[in-house]
Amino acid sequence: GAVVSQHPSWVICKSGTSVKIECRSLDFQATTMFWYRQFPKQSLMLMATSNEGSKATYEQGVEKDKFLINHASLTLSTLTVTSAHPEDSSFYICSARDPTGGSQPQHFGDGTRLSIL
Amino acid sequence: RKEVEQDPGPFNVPEGATVAFNCTYSNSASQSFFWYRQDCRKEPKLLMSVYSSGNEDGRFTAQLNRASQYISLLIRDSKLSDSATYLCVVRGGSYIPTFGRGTSLIVHP
Numbered sequence: 001g002a003v004v005s006q007h008p009s010w011v012i013c014k015s016g017t018s019v020k021i022e023c024r025s026l027d028f029q030a031t032t033m034f035w036y037r038q039f040p041k042q043s044l045m046l047m048a049t050s051n052e053g054s055k056a057t058y059e060q061g062v063e064k065d066k067f068l069i070n071h072a073s074l075t076l077s078t079l080t081v082t083s084a085h086p087e088d089s090s091f092y093i094c095s096a097r098d099p100t101g102g103s104q105p106q107h108f109g110d111g112t113r114l115s116i117l
Numbered sequence: 118r119k120e121v122e123q124d125p126g127p128f129n130v131p132e133g134a135t136v137a138f139n140c141t142y143s144n145s146a147s148q149s150f151f152w153y154r155q156d157c158r159k160e161p162k163l164l165m166s167v168y169s170s171g172n173e174d175g176r177f178t179a180q181l182n183r184a185s186q187y188i189s190l191l192i193r194d195s196k197l198s199d200s201a202t203y204l205c206v207v208r209g210g211s212y213i214p215t216f217g218r219g220t221s222l223i224v225h226p
Contacts, residue, residue, distance in 0.1 A: 034213065041125070043204070043218035044161065093160055097212055106214060108160040 003027045004096050006109025013084060014117055020080045021112045023094030029074035030096035034106065035067075038091040050077040084116045120144060121207050123217035130224055134195045138220045140205030141187045150181055152190050153204040155219060161204055164190075195224045 005024045013019055023033055033050040048069055049057040056069035068080040077096075081088055091113050095106040123140045130136050142150075150167035165172065167179040167188050178191040188205055205217035 032212075036216075041218075043121075044216040046213065046215075049213065091158070108162070111158075111160045113158065 003098070004094065004107045004109045006094050006112055008112060009110055010113045010115075012115045012117065015085050016083055017116070018080055018082045019084055019114060020078055021092055021094070021114075023077045023079070023096070023109050025075045025096045025098075025107070028096075028098045028100060030077075031074060031099065033071060033077040033094055033096045035069065035077075035079050036093045036095065038093065038111075044093065047079075050079075052077075081114065084114070086116045089114055089116045120215045121205055121217040123205050123220045125218055125220060127221035127223050130195055130222070132195055132197060132224055132226055134224075135191065135193045136195060136222065137192075138190045138203055138205075138222075139187055140189070140217050140220075141185075142205075142207045142215075143186070144207070144209060144215075145183075145186060147186075147207045147209050149208040149214075150179075150188050151206040151208075151214070152177075152179060152188075153206055153216075155202045155204055157202075161216075164203070192222075195222075197224050197226065200224045 003026050007022045031052045035047045036044040037047050038044050047062045050069045050071040052071045058064050071077040093111040094109045121142050152164040153161040154164045155161040165174050167181045171180045176193045180189045200223050202219040202221050204219045206214045208214040
C-alpha cells in the first residue's frame with residue numbers, strides 16, 4: 001500500500017488562486033520531504049527540500065514567496081502555490097525518505113496535477 | 118553538462134524485442150543508482166536498484182560502469198505493459214536523488 005499520501009490529486013483553479021497541496025507519510029516519520037515539479041516530457045525537477053521544524057531549502061530559481069512550504073510535523077508537509085498563474089500549471093510530486101532503512105531512495109506521493117485557467 | 122543524461126527516445130520496439138537504455142552521470146562521487154518507471158500522469162515507481170556487480174530481476178538487467186560513469190538497463194522479451202518512461206536516478210551522500218529526464222519506451226504488437 002501507499003506509504004506517502006498526496007492530496008489533492010487534481011486541481012483546476014482560476015488564475016490568482018492560491019492552492020495548497022498536502023503530503024503525508026503514512027507508515028514512517030519523515031524529517032525530510034521533497035517537492036518536485038514535472039512539466040510535460042521533462043524530468044522531475046527538485047523545487048525544495050522540506051525540513052520538519054525549520055525552513056525549507058529552495059533550489060536555485062524557485063521563488064520562496066511563490067511556493068510556500070510548511071513542514072509542521074514529522075508526517076505532514078504542505079506546498080502552497082500562491083497567486084497561481086497558468087505558467088504554474090504542472091505536475092507536482094512530493095516524496096519522503098524513510099530513515100529507518102530500505103534501499104529505496106524515495107517514496108513518492110501520487111502527484112498533484114495543477115491546471116490554472 | 119547535465120548531472121544525469123538520458124536519451125529521451127522514444128524507443129519504438131515490437132513485442133518480444135530486447136531494448137537497452139543508457140544513462141550517464143557527471144558526479145563521480147555518486148553513490149547509489151536506480152531505475153524508476155513512470156507511467157503517463159503517474160508518480161515514478163522504483164523498478165530496480167543498480168549494483169556495482171550488475172543485477173538482474175526477471176527480464177530486466179541493470180549494469181553500472183563507474184569508470185565511464187554510466188548506467189544501463191536491458192529489457193528482454195518486451196511486453197506491451199513495459200511501455201512507459203524509464204528514469205535514471207543517481208544519488209550522492211546527501212540522500213537527495215537527481216533524476217534524468219527519462220527515456221520513453223513504446224512496445225507495439
